[in-house]
Amino acid sequence: MAKLIPHPYTTFMSAIFLIASFLFITLQSHAKDIKVVECDDFLACTINNADQIYLQLYQNSFEFPEKIKDNFPVWPSNASPRAQALYIFAQKNLQRFSGIEPQFFHSALDLGKEHEVDWIIAESYLFEAQALSYSQRLIQAEAMINEVIEMAEGIGYKALIAKSYNILGNIAFDRGNFTQALKNYQFSYQIFQDIADEFQITIILNNISTVYIQLEDWKNADFYLKKALSLYQDNEFSNILTEAILYTNASVIDSAVGRMKSQQRNVEFAFSRAMNTGSKPLKFKSMMNLADSLLNQGQVEDALDIAERCLSLAKEESEAIYVAYCHEVLAEVYLVQERLELALLSSKLALTIFEQFDDIRRIIYTTEILSRIFESQGDYPKALSEYKKMAMLEKDLLLKSRDKEALSLKVQFNNKLNEQELLLLSANNNIQKLQLETQNTREWLYRLLFVIVVILSYLSYRKYRYIKSKHLILEKSHAQLEVDSTRDPLTNLYNRRYLSTWFLKQKGTETSSCVLAIIDIDFFKKINDKYGHEGGDEVLRKLSKILHEQVRPDDLVMRWGGEEFVMIIKSPDTNVKQLLERIRTQVEKTIFIANECSVSVTVSIGAKNEESIEQLELSWKEAIDKADQALYQAKSEGRNRCIIAVSSDVD
Known part of the structure; x- marks a missing residue:
């Protein structure tokens, strides 16, 4: 299993504390021991033996929700707050992955705050941020995720950091900033690989494939999705939500590369799985994909049936954005049927809602449908007008994405500098603590400080060299991005x-x-x-x-x-x-x-x-x-x- 390579600065800081520990133990019998304890699996190291059964329940709720949903235990009223929190989180996972409604409604966040358990609070915020991102409230979701990362870093909860960066990747993807999305997914992937969480690695590989699907890079999309499917199948996971997502992406790739039999099989498989999950976005996406697939095969009446079911379910859920998705696919079906007035009505209803949510990508697609409707009606001036709107929206989206990518590179570099400064500040604080604890050993302390100053001086030089080399790499990467962004990969024009x-x-x-x-x-x-x-x-x-x-x-x-x-x-x-x-x-x-x-x-x-x-x-x-x-x-x-x-x- 690949490991994260330690930063040279971190290695030398560890050396400082080892030297300090050795000198104090040798010279002062009353000095305190300095120990650095690392634990890749934070929860396994935190949860006591009596609560291990609930930790296993929590882990199984990700990997095997279908196997545990029928024998889910009752609320552990006499268990510890940590065990109760794990139970609540497992219950939330079952609701999302398998569509199982909770039997007991308790707040993990209230538990964490009442008993002052940081990891429970942080994990609760992660669930809230995830819900915000699903409803496209991306600014609030991003702010909450950054708070989760800060808390998780403070307590050493690696898995939570990785999950947070995965959600940040999803947020960047929804904004069209694909370069930043890939960077966040890669960071998350490295952590999960380090702690050997193969289920979460499957999720990240699928998300990377999704980015390449959006970029129409079908070779890479197919490569990463096959890795995700292979990992899922090798571990014999049983999670219908994950299966629905994997096979939805497989159907999209199949359609793009012309594997039509496989495409139809995968889209139907994804649909059957998605309708049994608790994920509303996935249910509606699967219905849209199935309707589109049926339409492409000429099964217009079947496509209409799925589109109407989609709209009926969306109205039951009272979710405007899902209503818009279903009207969009209905407009496509009506257009094929040459029921142009109905097609026009559905596309305009969808467009109005997408504009309220500022969903630029769906606005572009719906505007393109409107253009085709007007063209079918013989109203070429209106068709041209809608086509121009679509072209201008695409242009603005491309320019915004490019600006975000450039800003992202700059922010990433500044963050690296800030991290180094924080490490130096941490070292200085530890030195001050040692000074207070060793007032009776001033002579040895001065010698120790001299050693630390020499090492820090060397580290400062190493830090300067490291940052400079990273800066050069960023400049070269940015230059290459500039070249790549102006060439069409298919025609090389x-x-x-x-x-x-x-x-x-x-x-x-x-x-x-x-x-x-x-x-x-x-x-x-x-x-x-x-x-x-x-x-x-x-x-x-x-x-x-x-x-x-x-x-x-x-x-x-x-x-x-x-x-x-x-x-x-x-x-x-x-x-x-x-x-x-x-x-x-x-x-x-x-x-x-x-x-x-x-x-x-x-x-x-x-x-x-x-x-x-x-x-x-x-x-x-x-x-x-x-x-x-x-x-x-x-x-x-x-x-x-x-x-x-x-x-x-x-x-």
Whole structure:
């Protein structure tokens, strides 16, 4: 089992206290012994023998709730406060994992405060913070978790620290700060690995997989989920909530990589497990996933039945956010059924609730559904308006995520410095304590202080070297993040985040006119539906290569999102219409390969001329809107054509 590597500073501080202990024991018979006791399993070292049965009950409530739920003991009224707290925590776990309602309602927090037991108070706060995070009250949850971490560090409760960082990872994930989420999960994973808690390691591996699912990094998502499933199965755990989560993620990955039989099996398995848990979020997520899976298989009536059950249950729970989730999936079903008025009503109801909760990701997705509804109604101006809203929300979300990641790196570095300062302060406090206890041994104390000062001086130098090296690593990591964040991993083209950097690089270069073009693959959804996501990805990569070959090194080609690409072409001596037609024709005559099948692909192009790069940067929003309108005109006129916008009209 891998162990956490001790920080060099911690090692030398231990050496200080060992030296101090040796000198005092040798020179003063009345000096106190100095002992450092470490215990990886805090509760095992804290709970007395009489209460061990309740500690085992608490541990089993995580790993084997299905095995203990039918023989759960009665309230231990004569047991110690610690045993009663463990009973309450185990009961809470059963409620969450297996949907078992508590038989007795007692407050562990009141117990902890009444008997002044810090670990009971801290664990109670952890449960409260977890509930806050489930209801998306992330600021309150984060504040409470930080308080739990401070308390747990003060008493040496490693497992509670690790659980806290797992919840911080969930909070960062909900905010879209995936880099910070991975860092929190990694920190939690290292602690759980150190204390050999394989159930919690399973949870962390699944959470890491969830981040990669959100990033659409299917290779890593599949890798970490398989590790989690293997660990769960090898230990023969029996926790239906964990099984539901694991198989929900498995179904998402299966769908993305084209394992459709496995996807259907996993989504049904996850649904059957989730409906028997006490986790409301998981129940509704499973119903949404099942409805979506049925919809993709053409089982529209079955999908409608699940969506209506979802809405009925959400109304029973009186939870607005769950009502919104169910209306969202209902809108998708109604859209497929071409019941457009009902689809419009459900999507608007969902959007209103998501806006109240400021759930940006669901707002983006629901806005995209609205755009498709308006397009199906033939109301292209409204469809375009909703599409633009979605694009702007995605842009804002990306920028916020990037800013949070940069701030996170800075905060992490500052925290490291603060930790080192606290360690030095702790050493100084211990020295003062030794001075008070050894007033009769001043001569030896001065010698001891001299030794400690020498060691601390050396430690200060080591600390400086360590922090400096960490700072360099952070700088390199940040630089690499900058590069990675501007490249589309599928096509290796630049993405929209590179645009501001490109404009900056054009400063001082020769001024010339240019053209802004938006290229969109016609009927790309049909390609994905027919040949799978892997086939669609092959088409995107081939088109990216064609676009890159058709322009000069000074021009810019970006994957803007989905099947849409943006080009900025410097054109002092170029016939723009002829150039864009050449690109369109080259795509049309190229035979694309999707899943080992030949596919004919066409594109629609909307473009806008600008007098200069500087003018394009200043009027970017207006220019992209004009090009977008030209693209929609190209689509509405039958696709596979190029339209160039001029002033307020298009040509």
